[in-house]
Amino acid sequence: MRILVLGGTQFVGRHVVDTALSRGHDVTLFNRGQTRPDLFPGVEKLRGDRDGDLSALAGRSFDAVVDTSGYVPRVVQATLDALPDVGHYTFVSTMSVYSDESRADGEEGAVAQLPEETEEVRYDTYGALKGLCEDAVRSRFPNAFIPRPGLIVGPWDHTGRFTYWPQRFAAGGRVLAPAPPEAPVQVLDVRDLAIWTIDAAEEELAGTYNAVSPTQTMEQVFETCREVGAVPAEIVWVEPAFLVANEVGPWMELPLWLGDEEDDSFMRAPVTRALGAGLQIRPLAETVRATLDWVQRGEAPTDPPAGLAREKEQALFAAWDLLGSPA
DSSP states (O other): OOEEEEEEEHHHHHHHHHHHTTTTOOOEEOOOOEEETTSSTSEEEEEOOOOOGGGGTTOEEEEEEESSOOOOOHHHHHHHOOOOEEEEEEEEEOOOGGGGTTSSSSSSSSSOOSSSSSSOOTTTTHHHHHHHHHHHHHHHHHTTTEEEESOOOTTSSOTTTTTTHHHHHHHEEEEEEETTTTOEEEEEEHHHHHHHHHHHHHHOOEEEEEOOOOOHHHHHHHHHHHEEEEEETTEEOOOOOHHHHOOOOBTTBBBBBOOOOGGGGOOOOOHHHHHTTOOOOOOOOHHHHHHHHHHHHTTTSSOOSSSOOHHHHHHHHHHEEEEEEEO
Protein backbone atom coordinates (compact mmCIF):
# COMPACT_ATOMS: atom_id res chain seq x y z
CA MET A 1 0.00 0.00 0.00
CA ARG A 2 0.99 3.60 -0.59
CA ILE A 3 0.53 5.29 2.79
CA LEU A 4 0.81 9.02 3.46
CA VAL A 5 1.55 9.96 7.07
CA LEU A 6 0.88 13.55 8.05
CA GLY A 7 3.64 14.15 10.59
CA GLY A 8 5.50 10.92 11.24
CA THR A 9 8.62 11.88 13.18
CA GLN A 10 7.43 12.69 16.70
CA PHE A 11 5.65 10.03 18.78
CA VAL A 12 2.52 8.35 17.42
CA GLY A 13 3.47 9.08 13.82
CA ARG A 14 6.94 7.66 14.31
CA HIS A 15 5.54 4.33 15.49
CA VAL A 16 2.95 4.29 12.69
CA VAL A 17 5.76 4.69 10.16
CA ASP A 18 7.84 1.97 11.83
CA THR A 19 4.89 -0.42 11.71
CA ALA A 20 4.03 0.37 8.10
CA LEU A 21 7.62 -0.08 6.97
CA SER A 22 7.94 -3.37 8.86
CA ARG A 23 5.04 -4.69 6.75
CA GLY A 24 6.56 -3.61 3.48
CA HIS A 25 4.31 -0.66 2.74
CA ASP A 26 5.43 2.31 0.63
CA VAL A 27 5.41 5.27 3.04
CA THR A 28 5.48 9.00 2.30
CA LEU A 29 5.78 11.66 4.99
CA PHE A 30 4.39 15.17 4.78
CA ASN A 31 5.69 17.60 7.39
CA ARG A 32 7.70 20.79 7.87
CA GLY A 33 10.99 18.96 8.35
CA GLN A 34 11.62 20.55 11.73
CA THR A 35 11.49 17.46 13.97
CA ARG A 36 14.12 14.79 13.31
CA PRO A 37 14.33 15.52 9.57
CA ASP A 38 16.93 12.78 9.08
CA LEU A 39 14.71 10.06 10.54
CA PHE A 40 13.68 7.28 8.14
CA PRO A 41 16.33 7.64 5.43
CA GLY A 42 15.06 6.27 2.16
CA VAL A 43 11.44 7.22 2.90
CA GLU A 44 9.92 9.85 0.61
CA LYS A 45 9.52 13.16 2.46
CA LEU A 46 7.28 15.93 1.20
CA ARG A 47 8.00 19.29 2.80
CA GLY A 48 5.31 21.83 3.45
CA ASP A 49 3.05 23.34 6.08
CA ARG A 50 -0.49 22.24 6.83
CA ASP A 51 -1.30 25.82 7.74
CA GLY A 52 0.11 27.32 4.57
CA ASP A 53 1.97 25.47 1.85
CA LEU A 54 0.26 22.23 0.81
CA SER A 55 1.51 22.32 -2.76
CA ALA A 56 3.65 19.18 -2.35
CA LEU A 57 0.44 17.13 -2.10
CA ALA A 58 -0.92 18.32 -5.46
CA GLY A 59 -1.52 15.56 -7.94
CA ARG A 60 -0.58 12.78 -5.53
CA SER A 61 -2.67 9.71 -4.82
CA PHE A 62 -2.44 7.32 -1.87
CA ASP A 63 -4.15 4.13 -0.81
CA ALA A 64 -4.31 5.34 2.78
CA VAL A 65 -3.66 8.49 4.80
CA VAL A 66 -2.86 8.58 8.52
CA ASP A 67 -3.31 11.98 10.17
CA THR A 68 -1.50 12.16 13.50
CA SER A 69 -1.11 15.94 13.56
CA GLY A 70 -4.53 17.53 13.08
CA TYR A 71 -5.68 19.93 15.80
CA VAL A 72 -7.48 22.83 14.11
CA PRO A 73 -10.55 22.22 11.92
CA ARG A 74 -9.63 24.81 9.28
CA VAL A 75 -6.17 23.29 8.89
CA VAL A 76 -7.55 19.75 8.68
CA GLN A 77 -10.08 20.89 6.07
CA ALA A 78 -7.35 22.54 4.01
CA THR A 79 -5.37 19.30 4.04
CA LEU A 80 -8.41 17.31 2.98
CA ASP A 81 -9.03 19.74 0.12
CA ALA A 82 -5.40 19.36 -1.03
CA LEU A 83 -5.65 15.56 -1.32
CA PRO A 84 -7.20 14.72 -4.70
CA ASP A 85 -7.22 10.91 -4.64
CA VAL A 86 -7.18 8.98 -1.37
CA GLY A 87 -8.46 5.58 -0.34
CA HIS A 88 -8.71 4.93 3.40
CA TYR A 89 -8.36 7.77 5.92
CA THR A 90 -7.34 7.56 9.58
CA PHE A 91 -7.67 10.55 11.89
CA VAL A 92 -6.11 10.11 15.32
CA SER A 93 -8.42 11.98 17.68
CA THR A 94 -8.66 11.95 21.49
CA MET A 95 -10.85 10.89 24.41
CA SER A 96 -10.87 14.58 25.30
CA VAL A 97 -13.58 15.16 22.68
CA TYR A 98 -16.21 14.08 25.20
CA SER A 99 -18.04 16.63 27.29
CA ASP A 100 -17.57 16.36 31.05
CA GLU A 101 -21.03 14.85 31.35
CA SER A 102 -20.46 12.07 28.81
CA ARG A 103 -16.87 10.90 29.24
CA ALA A 104 -17.89 7.47 30.52
CA ASP A 105 -20.92 7.04 28.24
CA GLY A 106 -19.11 5.25 25.46
CA GLU A 107 -18.24 6.11 21.89
CA GLU A 108 -21.62 7.77 21.36
CA GLY A 109 -21.26 10.23 24.24
CA ALA A 110 -21.83 13.94 23.64
CA VAL A 111 -18.86 15.86 22.23
CA ALA A 112 -17.58 18.97 23.96
CA GLN A 113 -18.43 22.38 22.53
CA LEU A 114 -16.06 25.29 22.14
CA PRO A 115 -16.41 27.83 24.96
CA GLU A 116 -15.77 30.56 22.38
CA GLU A 117 -14.92 30.89 18.71
CA THR A 118 -11.19 30.22 18.55
CA GLU A 119 -8.43 28.26 16.87
CA GLU A 120 -6.16 28.45 19.92
CA VAL A 121 -5.42 24.96 21.21
CA ARG A 122 -5.44 25.02 25.00
CA TYR A 123 -6.78 22.95 27.89
CA ASP A 124 -10.40 24.04 27.52
CA THR A 125 -10.51 23.99 23.70
CA TYR A 126 -8.38 20.98 22.73
CA GLY A 127 -11.14 18.37 22.87
CA ALA A 128 -13.80 20.49 21.17
CA LEU A 129 -11.42 21.44 18.36
CA LYS A 130 -10.53 17.79 17.84
CA GLY A 131 -14.25 17.00 17.65
CA LEU A 132 -14.69 19.57 14.89
CA CYS A 133 -11.68 18.07 13.09
CA GLU A 134 -13.44 14.69 13.24
CA ASP A 135 -16.52 16.28 11.62
CA ALA A 136 -14.42 17.68 8.79
CA VAL A 137 -12.86 14.26 8.15
CA ARG A 138 -16.21 12.46 8.17
CA SER A 139 -17.71 14.96 5.74
CA ARG A 140 -15.05 13.98 3.17
CA PHE A 141 -14.54 10.35 4.25
CA PRO A 142 -17.71 8.90 5.80
CA ASN A 143 -15.88 5.59 6.25
CA ALA A 144 -12.89 7.09 8.01
CA PHE A 145 -11.25 5.29 10.92
CA ILE A 146 -11.15 7.57 13.97
CA PRO A 147 -9.49 6.17 17.10
CA ARG A 148 -9.91 8.27 20.23
CA PRO A 149 -6.92 7.52 22.48
CA GLY A 150 -6.67 8.46 26.12
CA LEU A 151 -3.16 8.63 27.56
CA ILE A 152 -0.74 7.25 24.96
CA VAL A 153 2.45 5.86 26.50
CA GLY A 154 5.68 4.15 25.59
CA PRO A 155 9.03 4.87 23.93
CA TRP A 156 9.50 8.30 22.35
CA ASP A 157 6.82 9.95 24.48
CA HIS A 158 8.27 13.43 24.82
CA THR A 159 5.80 14.52 27.55
CA GLY A 160 6.90 12.26 30.42
CA ARG A 161 3.27 11.78 31.51
CA PHE A 162 3.80 8.05 31.99
CA THR A 163 7.56 7.71 31.66
CA TYR A 164 7.98 9.37 35.05
CA TRP A 165 6.71 6.28 36.89
CA PRO A 166 8.93 3.53 35.40
CA GLN A 167 11.88 5.90 35.76
CA ARG A 168 11.01 6.85 39.32
CA PHE A 169 10.56 3.25 40.51
CA ALA A 170 13.81 2.23 38.85
CA ALA A 171 15.53 4.85 41.00
CA GLY A 172 14.27 3.05 44.14
CA GLY A 173 13.68 4.38 47.63
CA ARG A 174 10.44 5.90 48.87
CA VAL A 175 8.10 6.76 46.02
CA LEU A 176 5.33 9.29 46.62
CA ALA A 177 2.08 7.93 45.20
CA PRO A 178 -1.32 9.66 45.03
CA ALA A 179 -4.01 7.81 46.99
CA PRO A 180 -6.27 5.94 46.70
CA PRO A 181 -4.58 2.77 45.44
CA GLU A 182 -7.81 1.68 43.75
CA ALA A 183 -8.03 4.80 41.56
CA PRO A 184 -8.70 3.79 37.93
CA VAL A 185 -6.02 4.08 35.24
CA GLN A 186 -6.28 3.59 31.48
CA VAL A 187 -3.34 3.96 29.11
CA LEU A 188 -2.52 2.81 25.59
CA ASP A 189 0.87 1.59 24.43
CA VAL A 190 1.75 3.67 21.37
CA ARG A 191 2.86 0.52 19.56
CA ASP A 192 -0.59 -1.03 20.01
CA LEU A 193 -2.15 2.11 18.55
CA ALA A 194 0.26 2.04 15.60
CA ILE A 195 -0.42 -1.62 14.88
CA TRP A 196 -4.18 -1.09 15.01
CA THR A 197 -3.86 1.95 12.74
CA ILE A 198 -2.05 0.01 10.02
CA ASP A 199 -4.42 -2.95 10.50
CA ALA A 200 -7.31 -0.53 9.93
CA ALA A 201 -5.76 0.78 6.71
CA GLU A 202 -5.14 -2.73 5.39
CA GLU A 203 -8.65 -3.90 6.30
CA GLU A 204 -10.42 -0.59 5.49
CA LEU A 205 -11.86 -0.46 8.98
CA ALA A 206 -14.36 2.37 9.49
CA GLY A 207 -15.85 3.95 12.59
CA THR A 208 -15.03 5.85 15.75
CA TYR A 209 -13.63 4.02 18.76
CA ASN A 210 -12.25 4.67 22.22
CA ALA A 211 -8.61 3.59 22.08
CA VAL A 212 -7.48 2.74 25.60
CA SER A 213 -6.71 -0.30 27.69
CA PRO A 214 -9.25 -1.90 30.02
CA THR A 215 -9.17 -0.13 33.36
CA GLN A 216 -6.50 -1.07 35.89
CA THR A 217 -5.89 0.39 39.33
CA MET A 218 -3.18 2.83 40.28
CA GLU A 219 -1.78 0.17 42.61
CA GLN A 220 -1.56 -2.36 39.78
CA VAL A 221 0.33 0.13 37.61
CA PHE A 222 2.78 1.03 40.37
CA GLU A 223 3.35 -2.59 41.37
CA THR A 224 4.14 -3.40 37.74
CA CYS A 225 6.61 -0.51 37.59
CA ARG A 226 8.25 -1.71 40.79
CA GLU A 227 8.52 -5.31 39.55
CA VAL A 228 9.97 -4.31 36.18
CA GLY A 229 12.39 -1.85 37.77
CA ALA A 230 13.69 -4.66 39.99
CA VAL A 231 14.97 -2.15 42.55
CA PRO A 232 13.80 -1.96 46.19
CA ALA A 233 11.14 0.74 46.31
CA GLU A 234 8.52 1.63 48.91
CA ILE A 235 5.18 2.98 47.71
CA VAL A 236 4.00 5.73 50.07
CA TRP A 237 0.32 6.54 49.49
CA VAL A 238 -0.36 10.22 50.12
CA GLU A 239 -3.83 11.70 50.44
CA PRO A 240 -5.02 13.99 47.61
CA ALA A 241 -6.01 16.75 50.05
CA PHE A 242 -2.40 16.90 51.26
CA LEU A 243 -1.14 17.14 47.69
CA VAL A 244 -3.55 19.97 46.92
CA ALA A 245 -2.62 21.81 50.12
CA ASN A 246 1.04 21.57 49.13
CA GLU A 247 0.38 22.84 45.60
CA VAL A 248 1.15 19.65 43.72
CA GLY A 249 -0.25 19.92 40.23
CA PRO A 250 -2.31 17.00 38.90
CA TRP A 251 -1.67 15.13 35.65
CA MET A 252 1.52 16.90 34.56
CA GLU A 253 3.46 17.50 37.78
CA LEU A 254 2.26 14.23 39.31
CA PRO A 255 1.42 12.02 36.31
CA LEU A 256 -1.71 9.82 36.29
CA TRP A 257 -3.19 11.76 39.23
CA LEU A 258 -6.36 13.52 38.12
CA GLY A 259 -6.71 15.76 41.15
CA ASP A 260 -8.49 15.89 44.49
CA GLU A 261 -12.10 16.04 43.27
CA GLU A 262 -11.74 15.41 39.55
CA ASP A 263 -14.22 13.05 37.91
CA ASP A 264 -12.35 9.81 37.17
CA SER A 265 -14.59 8.77 34.27
CA PHE A 266 -11.73 9.72 31.93
CA MET A 267 -10.06 6.56 33.22
CA ARG A 268 -13.17 4.36 33.01
CA ALA A 269 -13.98 4.54 29.31
CA PRO A 270 -15.62 1.51 27.70
CA VAL A 271 -13.39 -0.28 25.18
CA THR A 272 -15.53 -3.27 24.15
CA ARG A 273 -16.11 -1.99 20.62
CA ALA A 274 -12.44 -1.29 20.02
CA LEU A 275 -11.37 -4.70 21.26
CA GLY A 276 -14.01 -6.26 19.05
CA ALA A 277 -12.66 -4.28 16.08
CA GLY A 278 -9.14 -5.59 16.47
CA LEU A 279 -7.38 -3.43 19.06
CA GLN A 280 -4.97 -5.65 20.96
CA ILE A 281 -3.53 -4.59 24.31
CA ARG A 282 -0.14 -5.96 25.34
CA PRO A 283 0.64 -6.65 29.03
CA LEU A 284 1.48 -3.48 30.94
CA ALA A 285 4.82 -4.97 31.98
CA GLU A 286 5.91 -4.95 28.31
CA THR A 287 5.06 -1.25 28.05
CA VAL A 288 6.91 -0.43 31.26
CA ARG A 289 9.97 -2.44 30.19
CA ALA A 290 10.13 -0.84 26.75
CA THR A 291 9.73 2.62 28.25
CA LEU A 292 12.44 1.99 30.83
CA ASP A 293 14.80 0.54 28.23
CA TRP A 294 14.31 3.68 26.12
CA VAL A 295 15.11 5.88 29.11
CA GLN A 296 18.17 3.85 30.04
CA ARG A 297 19.52 4.06 26.48
CA GLY A 298 19.70 7.82 26.99
CA GLU A 299 17.16 8.58 24.26
CA ALA A 300 14.44 10.11 26.45
CA PRO A 301 14.23 13.86 27.18
CA THR A 302 16.30 14.76 30.22
CA ASP A 303 13.82 17.44 31.30
CA PRO A 304 10.34 16.40 30.11
CA PRO A 305 7.31 18.64 30.76
CA ALA A 306 5.76 16.16 33.22
CA GLY A 307 7.09 14.75 36.45
CA LEU A 308 7.57 15.63 40.10
CA ALA A 309 10.98 17.09 40.89
CA ARG A 310 12.93 14.88 43.29
CA GLU A 311 13.64 17.83 45.59
CA LYS A 312 9.92 18.59 45.87
CA GLU A 313 9.13 14.93 46.49
CA GLN A 314 11.57 14.89 49.41
CA ALA A 315 10.08 18.09 50.82
CA LEU A 316 6.61 16.55 50.58
CA PHE A 317 7.79 13.44 52.42
CA ALA A 318 9.20 15.62 55.21
CA ALA A 319 5.86 17.39 55.60
CA TRP A 320 3.89 14.14 55.33
CA ASP A 321 6.01 12.42 57.97
CA LEU A 322 5.40 15.30 60.37
CA LEU A 323 1.69 14.57 60.07
CA GLY A 324 2.35 11.00 61.13
CA SER A 325 1.56 9.56 57.67
CA PRO A 326 -2.21 9.48 58.31
CA ALA A 327 -4.14 6.68 56.63
